[in-house]
Structures are given as C-alpha cells and as structure tokens.
Amino acid sequence: MSNLPHDSAHTHVTGRSEFVDDRAKLSNELFVDVLYSPHAKAKIKKINIDKALKSPGVKGIFLGKDFHHNIWGTIFQDQPLLAETEVNFAGEAIALIAATHPDTAAVAKALIEVTYEVKPAVLSVQDAISLESFIAGSRKIERGEVEKALASAPNKLENSLVIRGADHFYLESNVAIAYPKEDGQIEVHSSSQHPTECQHVVSHGLGLGSKDVTVIVKRMGGGFGGKESQAAPIAAYAALVAQKLNAPARIVLTKDDDMVMTGKRNPFEVFYNVGFDDNGCITALDAKLYSDGGAYADLSTSIMERAMLHSDNAYYIPHLRVTGQVCRTNYHPHTAFRGFGGPKGVAMIEKIVEEVAHYLGKDPLEIRKLNCYTDEGGRNITHYDQVVENNCLPRLLSDLEKESNYVARRKEIEAHNIKALTDRSLPLKGLSLTPVKFGISFTTRFLNQANALVIIHRDGTLQATTGATEMGQGVNARISELIASELGLKRSAVRMMPTSTDKNANTSPTAASSGTDLNGAAAILAVRRIKMRLSELALKLFDIPESQWARHTAGLGTQEEVEVKNAHLTNDPNEGAEWNSGIAEYHGISFKDGQVFSAKHPEKRMTFHSLIVEAYHNRIALSEYAHYKFPGLSFNKLTGKGTAFLYFTQGAACSEVSIDRDTGEAKVTRADIIMDLGRPINEGLDLGQVTGAFIQGMGWVTTEKLFYKNGFLLSHAPSTYKIPNIQDTPRIFNVRLLNNNENKPNVRGTKAAGEPPLLLCLSVWTAIHDAMKRLSPYKLKYPHMELPATNEEILKAMHPELFKKWTKK
Numbered sequence: 001m002s003n004l005p006h007d008s009a010h011t012h013v014t015g016r017s018e019f020v021d022d023r024a025k026l027s028n029e030l031f032v033d034v035l036y037s038p039h040a041k042a043k044i045k046k047i048n049i050d051k052a053l054k055s056p057g058v059k060g061i062f063l064g065k066d067f068h069h070n071i072w073g074t075i076f077q078d079q080p081l082l083a084e085t086e087v088n089f090a091g092e093a094i095a096l097i098a099a100t101h102p103d104t105a106a107v108a109k110a111l112i113e114v115t116y117e118v119k120p121a122v123l124s125v126q127d128a129i130s131l132e133s134f135i136a137g138s139r140k141i142e143r144g145e146v147e148k149a150l151a152s153a154p155n156k157l158e159n160s161l162v163i164r165g166a167d168h169f170y171l172e173s174n175v176a177i178a179y180p181k182e183d184g185q186i187e188v189h190s191s192s193q194h195p196t197e198c199q200h201v202v203s204h205g206l207g208l209g210s211k212d213v214t215v216i217v218k219r220m221g222g223g224f225g226g227k228e229s230q231a232a233p234i235a236a237y238a239a240l241v242a243q244k245l246n247a248p249a250r251i252v253l254t255k256d257d258d259m260v261m262t263g264k265r266n267p268f269e270v271f272y273n274v275g276f277d278d279n280g281c282i283t284a285l286d287a288k289l290y291s292d293g294g295a296y297a298d299l300s301t302s303i304m305e306r307a308m309l310h311s312d313n314a315y316y317i318p319h320l321r322v323t324g325q326v327c328r329t330n331y332h333p334h335t336a337f338r339g340f341g342g343p344k345g346v347a348m349i350e351k352i353v354e355e356v357a358h359y360l361g362k363d364p365l366e367i368r369k370l371n372c373y374t375d376e377g378g379r380n381i382t383h384y385d386q387v388v389e390n391n392c393l394p395r396l397l398s399d400l401e402k403e404s405n406y407v408a409r410r411k412e413i414e415a416h417n418i419k420a421l422t423d424r425s426l427p428l429k430g431l432s433l434t435p436v437k438f439g440i441s442f443t444t445r446f447l448n449q450a451n452a453l454v455i456i457h458r459d460g461t462l463q464a465t466t467g468a469t470e471m472g473q474g475v476n477a478r479i480s481e482l483i484a485s486e487l488g489l490k491r492s493a494v495r496m497m498p499t500s501t502d503k504n505a506n507t508s509p510t511a512a513s514s515g516t517d518l519n520g521a522a523a524i525l526a527v528r529r530i531k532m533r534l535s536e537l538a539l540k541l542f543d544i545p546e547s548q549w550a551r552h553t554a555g556l557g558t559q560e561e562v563e564v565k566n567a568h569l570t571n572d573p574n575e576g577a578e579w580n581s582g583i584a585e586y587h588g589i590s591f592k593d594g595q596v597f598s599a600k601h602p603e604k605r606m607t608f609h610s611l612i613v614e615a616y617h618n619r620i621a622l623s624e625y626a627h628y629k630f631p632g633l634s635f636n637k638l639t640g641k642g643t644a645f646l647y648f649t650q651g652a653a654c655s656e657v658s659i660d661r662d663t664g665e666a667k668v669t670r671a672d673i674i675m676d677l678g679r680p681i682n683e684g685l686d687l688g689q690v691t692g693a694f695i696q697g698m699g700w701v702t703t704e705k706l707f708y709k710n711g712f713l714l715s716h717a718p719s720t721y722k723i724p725n726i727q728d729t730p731r732i733f734n735v736r737l738l739n740n741n742e743n744k745p746n747v748r749g750t751k752a753a754g755e756p757p758l759l760l761c762l763s764v765w766t767a768i769h770d771a772m773k774r775l776s777p778y779k780l781k782y783p784h785m786e787l788p789a790t791n792e793e794i795l796k797a798m799h800p801e802l803f804k805k806w807t808k809k
C-alpha cells in the first residue's frame with residue numbers, strides 16, 4: 001500500500017493538465033453549437049434554417065436527417081441523435097450549427113425558426129403512473145412469503161418517500177473534438193466514461209465501420225456517471241460536422257446548456273409496507289419502487305435493478321419483495337450517477353429503520369444492529385440469494401459507535417434539544433449512524449470484462465493502456481502502481497496513456513466502481529506474462545558470463561540466444577500468485593527496487609534496465625495484452641436470483657447536524673466514517689474518494705434541488721443550484737479505513753471505493769429527521785420529509801401550519 005499523490009496532482013494544480021478543450025485550435029477548425037427544444041413535449045411542424053445559413057461565418061447547419069442512422073441508446077436504441085418530428089424533453093437537441101466562431105454560431109442559432117405544436121407533457125412520477133407511461137416492464141425480486149409475514153407481524157407501517165434527482169456538476173461540461181482523417185476516418189477526442197460507446201454511436205450515426213472511428217479519452221474533468229452514456233451523442237455531433245464539412249469540429253457545451261440538456265440522477269418515488277416485532281426486528285418488507293426515467297430509456301432500467309438489489313442495504317429481511325418500474329416522463333433522460341440505483345434503495349430502507357425505531361421509541365442504532373446481516377443463524381443471505389461473504393457490517397457498526405462516542409453524544413443531544421424546545425435561539429441537533437453495503441460488479445454480466453496493453457521500452461520505462469478512463473478518481477495512479485509493483489519499480493516508471501479504442505476495444509464504461517478491479521486485473525495479467533519471460537531469462541543469464549550476453553555478442557553473430565518460453569495465455573487470474581496475496585514470482589526470481597535477483601542467491605542480480613536490454617537482444621517480447629473477467633457471477637435477471645456481485649464494499653458513517661430554527665439550514669457539524677476498502681492500493685486516493693463521495697452525497701440530501709418550469713430546468717447554473725462548498729464540509733471530519741485482509745476474490749485484496757461512500761450521506765439525511773423528531777408534532781408521527789431535506793423542506797416540517805397555503809393537496 002502506498003500513499004503517493006494522484007498522478008496528475010502537480011499538473012492539475014499548476015494548470016498544465018490537458019482537457020479536451022485545451023487542445024490547440026487548428027486553422028480550419030469549426031465550432032459547433034446545438035439548438036434544443038424549449039418545450040417538454042411538442043410536435044415539430046417545421047424547421048426553417050434559410051436565414052441562419054446566410055448568417056456570416058456559418059459553414060453548415062445539420063438536422064436529424066443528416067445522420068446515416070439518427071438513433072442511439074445504451075441499453076435500448078430508442079433515442080434520436082437530433083429530434084426530427086417531435087421533441088420529448090426540454091433540452092432535446094434539434095439542430096447543429098457549424099461556424100467559424102462560437103459567437104457567430106450563437107447568432108445563427110437564434111435565426112433558426114422551429115414551429116412547434118406544444119403537447120401536454122408528463123411531468124411527474126405520479127402522472128406517469130396514472131397514465132401508465134412506462135419504460136420497459138416491471139421487475140420483481142422476491143424471497144419468502146411476504147403477504148403472510150406482513151399479516152402476522154405484530155407491528156406494521158405503510159408509507160412512501162419522494163427522492164429527487166441531482167445534477168452531476170462535473171467541472172468540465174460535455175465536450176468533443178472530431179478530426180477528419182484520410183480515407184473517411186474520424187478521430188474523436190471526447191470527455192467520456194465510455195469511449196467504446198462513443199465509437200459505436202459515432203460509427204453507427206455516420207454510417208462508418210468501427211474500424212474507421214477512433215475515440216480517445218485522455219481524462220475528464222469529472223464524470224460521476226453523467227458521462228457514461230450521454231457523452232456519446234455529443235461526440236456524434238462533432239463527428240457529423242467533421243465528416244460533412246471535412247474540417248475539425250469542436251463542441252463545448254456551456255454549463256447552462258449542459259445542465260439543461262443532460263439527464264440527472266433518477267428521481268424515485270417508493271411505497272412500502274413493513275412488518276416488525278416489538279424489538280424492532282424487521283420480518284417483512286413489501287416495496288414498490290418507481291423511478292422517473294425521463295423521455296428515453298438511457299440506463300434507467302439498470303439503475304432500477306441496482307436500487308432493487310440494494311433495498312436491503314445492511315439488513316437481513318427474511319420476507320422481502322421489491323418491485324421496480326421505470327416511468328417515462330418528459331424530462332431529460334435520467335442517467336447513471338455515483339451509486340447508480342444504490343442510494344435510492346438504501347434511502348428507503350434507512351428511512352424505514354428510522355421509522356421503526358421512532359414507532360417503538362428506540363434508538364435507531366439499536367434497530368440497525370438488531371437487523372444487521374450476521375454470519376449466524378443463516379442471516380447472511382440477501383433477497384437475491386447471494387451470501388454476504390466477508391461481512392464486516394456488525395464490526396463497522398460497533399467500532400463506529402465507540403469511535404464516534406455515539407452513546408455519550410446521544411445523551412448530550414437529547415439534553416440540548418430539551419433546552420432548545422423552550423429556547424428558540426438554540427439550534428436543533430440530530431445524530432444518526434448509517435451503514436452501507438454496496439455490491440461491486442455490473443449487474444449486467446457481460447460488462448464485467450476488461451483488457452489491457454502493457455509495453456516495456458528498452459530504457460526500462462513502461463507505457464500501459466486499458467479501457468479505463470480517468471475522471472479524477474485516480475484509476476491511472478492505481479493501475480500504474482499495480483503494474484510497477486509487479487516489476488519492483490517506482491510508479492513513476494509507468495505512464496498510463498490516453499484511453500483509445502484502437503488499443504483497447506470492446507471495453508465497458510468506467511463505471512460501477514469497478515474501473516481498477518477490472519482493468520487493473522487485466523493489466524496485472526499482462527505484466528505477469530512479461531514477468532514470466534523475464535524471470536526465465538534472468539534465471540538463465542545468471543549462469544552465463546556477462547561477456548557472453550547477447551548485447552555484447554549479437555552484433556558479431558556469435559552468441560546463442562537464450563530461448564524463453566512464451567508465457568501461456570491462460571485467463572487464470574491466479575497465474576503464479578494468489579490474487580489476494582500480492583506480487584507474483586516465477587522461477588525463484590525477485591523484482592525489487594529496480595533490481596532483479598535470485599531469491600535464494602541474492603548476490604546473483606542485475607538491474608531491471610539491464611534485464612530489459614538483454615531481453616530485447618534475445619528477441620523476447622516486451623509487450624503484452626491481456627483480458628480479464630470477474631469470476632463466479634451468476635445473477636439471473638429473469639428470476640432475480642444469484643450471485644450478482646464479486647464482493648461487497650462496506651462502511652458506516654455517523655453524522656451530527658445542527659438546524660437553524662429561523663432558516664431551516666442544516667449544518668453537518670461532525671462526521672465520522674469507517675470504510676472497509678479491503679487492502680487499499682493507495683490509501684490517500686481512497687480517503688479522497690471517501691471524503692469526496694460523502695460530501696457530494698451531502699449535497700444530494702440537503703441543498704441540491706432541481707427546479708423545473710413546465711419541464712424546463714430553471715436551476716441550470718451554480719447561482720441557482722447549490723452544491724456543497726468548503727464551508728459546508730463538517731468541521732470535525734474523521735475518516736479512517738478498516739484493516740481487512742480478507743477480500744479474496746478481488747485483485748490484491750482491494751475493494752472498490754468510487755461509489756460506496758456516497759451512500760453514507762444518508763446518515764446526514766436521517767440525522768435531520770432525528771433532530772425534527774424532538775418537535776411536538778412528531779412525538780407520535782414520524783417527520784416525513786422529501787430527499788433532499790432542503791432548508792425549505794425543513795422549515796415546512798418545523799412549521800407545517802405556515803406552509804399549508806403553499807402545499808398542494
């Protein structure tokens with residue numbers, strides 16, 4: 001384990017990191033602007049581009065008909081690249097304007113005349129349900145006898161929860177530059193988590209073979225799921241202009257346009273019936289999940305599936321039925337966002353736990369511990385029949401209870417809130433501790449594969465590429481560290497090169513937190529094959545006087561070459577080493593600190609560089625390519641049963657909030673987090689992911705609220721959309737990693753860190769409820785609030801009578 005800085009830290013902070021729009025402008029380059037619909041639903045009766053075409057500096061205007069295939073979609077191909085006859089959301093692209101300058105493009109855009117016939121739009125999950133406006137069918141995952149268990153439960157609660165969306169708010173908006181190359185080829189530089197998807201959408205859209213489209217992703221200025229599917233049409237827009245006008249074409253969305261055009265985290269509405277005994281042991285749960293998919297399918301069905309698979313979170317619920325239905329509305333197609341469906345499923349069950357505790361007058365932590373998955377009594381099997389291996393949850397709960405000083409603080413807060421009831425100048429305080437268990441793997445099995453290419457140059461430095469894309473999470477730092485460590489080199493000896501579809505094809509999106517797990521494993525397999533050959537060579541060289549080595553003699557043609565077997569290309573991840581126990585060793589040869597030596601006779605040694613030079617002169621291949629897939633996945637989407645995940649990343653957070661009585665503002669005054677990330681590759685990067693994800697999640701559950709008017713997003717800039725800033729972070733913020741050496745299935749015993757800690761933000765949301773519980777209206781009734789619990793939402797809960805006249809129904 002290391003603690004090296006992010007490989008781009010120094011170029012980021014000095015402004016020298018290259019993002020797509022930093023690429024120098026070519027002299028004939030064109031700028032592409034997008035005209036989109038202001039209406040959520042309308043028929044397009046006419047598009048008149050005549051005036052716009054005559055505008056100075058305009059080189060072309062393109063419509064849906066200009067694409068070879070005007071259709072795309074990640075799971076279902078249901079979405080036009082450019083709307084032709086109808087628009088189904090406000091922000092849906094209709095026309096592309098190619099001009100010599102962004103300003104001239106904007107002038108021309110205003111001259112395009114679109115005649116709409118505005119239609120009634122579906123603008124809520126409720127409306128979609130009553131109109132049966134759905135995307136794909138309803139899904140169900142079920143265990144036990146839910147009806148019976150509910151009927152016989154001593155206590156029952158029935159309720160619902162509204163969960164709203166959130167914008168990804170990556171710093172770099174969607175962007176692409178397409179270069180026309182000889183013989184009809186196109187090269188696209190994109191800010192995408194999924195270059196292969198961009199390649200496919202571009203080639204299909206333009207009527208080219210994939211062989212003629214290369215998509216390159218050097219890095220993103222953040223993705224967070226927002227650039228998993230939705231970067232692809234942007235790439236296609238640039239590519240279309242480049243193809244039609246035979247000139248480089250650059251499209252750079254403004255923040256406002258990006259926010260209006262692209263989908264967000266899916267809003268959800270969930271309905272549940274829960275049965276529990278007098279101790280608070282949950283015996284039955286019947287949950288119905290509805291999500292707002294927006295106008296097109298995008299990834300919403302997979303997101304729903306993950307929500308259903310996370311409706312248990314950390315709890316064993318013997319009789320559990322969860323159904324899921326994606327609704328079709330007239331909002332931008334909602335999409336992947338850190339956690340995918342997980343946060344929605346977990347929000348529901350954590351709210352249920354809080355309600356059960358409130359109903360029984362118990363501390364919610366007691367209910368959590370009581371229902372937590374344990375290895376005893378068969379209470380370690382999920383509703384989809386996967387065994388929870390390496391279960392750290394009980395330990396996380398009890399460790400964090402101690403470390404956060406939960407019991408004492410609970411008492412203090414109780415005493416404080418009693419004072420606050422009579423002294424309104426005091427804030428209300430709340431405390432909550434929530435766990436997370438997040439399954440690592442794509443639930444779509446075929447996506448759980450990756451490939452890597454590793455190259456050793458003759459000076460002993462390396463380049464590597466995989467299908468993984470760098471979005472700030474540090475996947476390049478981690479993979480280069482894995483490669484370097486196998487060869488006993490410093491990380492700085494390995495350069496990760498831009499992700500490119502001409503080197504790594506048929507890749508999956510860098511998503512589901514599995515970027516390092518999948519691509520890092522492929523990279524290790526590749527480097528181990530080279531290492532196998534190098535080890536055999538070293539073993540043989542140690543018995544040959546150096547004067548006879550090929551580098552000295554080969555020029556004269558006098559020396560026999562050392563023959564080395566080509567490492568057999570199996571797909572066994574354990575090739576030569578326990579996956580979990582670290583570095584592989586072959587032929588008793590060790591690689592350490594830039595040296596290669598016999599483990600038994602360490603005096604027999606040479607430098608790594610020297611070995612590489614010798615390998616070259618003996619005509620030994622110094623590059624390798626490998627493919628890797630997660631083993632053991634058996635989830636069946638039809639039955640909703642099986643091993644869906646390679647393992648679970650787990651964690652727990654304890655948050656304290658302080659609520660201003662006049663403004664409803666909730667401040668997180670303290671947060672304590674323990675995360676189980678197995679055996680980290682780079683602890684600093686992992687702590688960064690945990691901290692960042694938690695704060696990003698805090699925004700979702702507190703201040704980030706999307707305001708729409710007739711389906712058009714009004715809050716499309718930081719002035720109206722409030723993400724957390726540095727003052728919003730907890731003043732006391734203790735984050736540590738659990739020491740866990742037992743994650744056998746994954747590369748080096750690590751656990752993915754990207755998404756799981758986001759779900760810990762729910763402790764903030766439940767802590768806000770915890771504070772509200774002290775107020776008189778909520779002695780018996782649970783203080784139901786939406787997610788996010790914005791200042792307004794909290795004020796409304798504090799003073800329901802004052803808000804009556806503004807509240808519908």
Ligand code: MTE
Nearest residue numbers: 223224338471472473511512513514515754
């Ligand atoms: N961290 C940063 N800095 N920027 C990002 O865009 N995306 C998150 C997470 N951490 C993201 C991030 C999401 S949604 C995922 S799925 C993972 O990173 C993807 O990368 P990984 O699989 O390499 O962890």
Ligand code: QUE
Nearest residue numbers: 074075302306340441442443444511512
């Ligand atoms: C988590 C994810 C994804 C997922 C499933 C998860 C994801 C994703 C897909 C997906 C599914 C079907 C497809 C496809 C992608 O599934 O990011 O192209 O045909 O893209 O559990 O993050």
Ligand code: MOS
Nearest residue numbers: 225337338511512
């Ligand atoms: Mo992350 S939501 O899987 O890109």
